[in-house]
Amino acid sequence: MLFRSMYSFKNIAIISVLAGILLGCGVRDSNDPGIEYAPAMYHSRAYEPLAQVTDATSDYFNSNTNNPYKMNMREPVKNTVKLRSYTANYSLTPNKDLYIYHFTKDSSGATNADKLVNPLAKSDAVIEEGKVLYGRYCQHCHGETGKGDGPVGVVFKGVPNYSGLKDRTEGSIFHTITFGKNRMMAHGSQVSVLNRWKIVQYVQTLQNQ
Numbered sequence: 001m002l003f004r005s006m007y008s009f010k011n012i013a014i015i016s017v018l019a020g021i022l023l024g025c026g027v028r029d030s031n032d033p034g035i036e037y038a039p040a041m042y043h044s045r046a047y048e049p050l051a052q053v054t055d056a057t058s059d060y061f062n063s064n065t066n067n068p069y070k071m072n073m074r075e076p077v078k079n080t081v082k083l084r085s086y087t088a089n090y091s092l093t094p095n096k097d098l099y100i101y102h103f104t105k106d107s108s109g110a111t112n113a114d115k116l117v118n119p120l121a122k123s124d125a126v127i128e129e130g131k132v133l134y135g136r137y138c139q140h141c142h143g144e145t146g147k148g149d150g151p152v153g154v155v156f157k158g159v160p161n162y163s164g165l166k167d168r169t170e171g172s173i174f175h176t177i178t179f180g181k182n183r184m185m186a187h188g189s190q191v192s193v194l195n196r197w198k199i200v201q202y203v204q205t206l207q208n209q
């Protein structure tokens, strides 16, 4: 008896789902999202940089139509230089600089990285900044003094003691931060180039303990 009633309940459920699908298949404007639950979650009231809804009567209108391309985002100021085309002399050759950061994740990139020179002159101020950044991005694994005994490192396992890695060049450390190494994940997307170099200076002080 129980079995039969469950069975018919199942049939009803299947029929309702099928009916729902059929009813939901009407032809409609492909730009119309249909009924939305909590639309304010999807449609920003604040200006979205790439919004291009130009119909001022639309519910979703939030473009600045006075701007070029009717986008909220403005074009970069004339003569703006892309970071990747930035030229500065870090006493490295060849010198279309920051180009040097195009080294790759693979081993040839790592070998080239060994030749990288820290563009920031060594100073207590830089080391101090590096220490703060290290506390933010590395310490939980590598530990306060770089022994690999941070609270996460203890659980994560396999975090080396920097003092056992005295042969690692500054370029190699920079490469490790940028791309990660074996079980350590990359931090290149989270830490800016110059901040990475600051951290390198601090890690070197831990290496030499």
Ligand code: HEC
Pocket (backbone or CB within 6 Å): 134, 137, 138, 139, 140, 141, 142, 152, 153, 156, 157, 158, 159, 160, 165, 168, 172, 173, 176, 177, 181, 182, 183, 184, 185, 187, 191, 199, 203
């Ligand atoms: C999630 C934990 C974790 C975080 C966060 C982390 N590391 Fe590591 N790190 C590791 C592990 C694990 C290794 C060992 C990798 C291996 O197996 O060779 C390692 C290795 C290293 C090495 C040695 C690489 C070599 O040449 O053998 C350096 C240098 C290093 N990390 C620097 C950093 C710096 C600087 C940061 C912060 C920007 C950082 N790590 C953040 C886990 C971490």
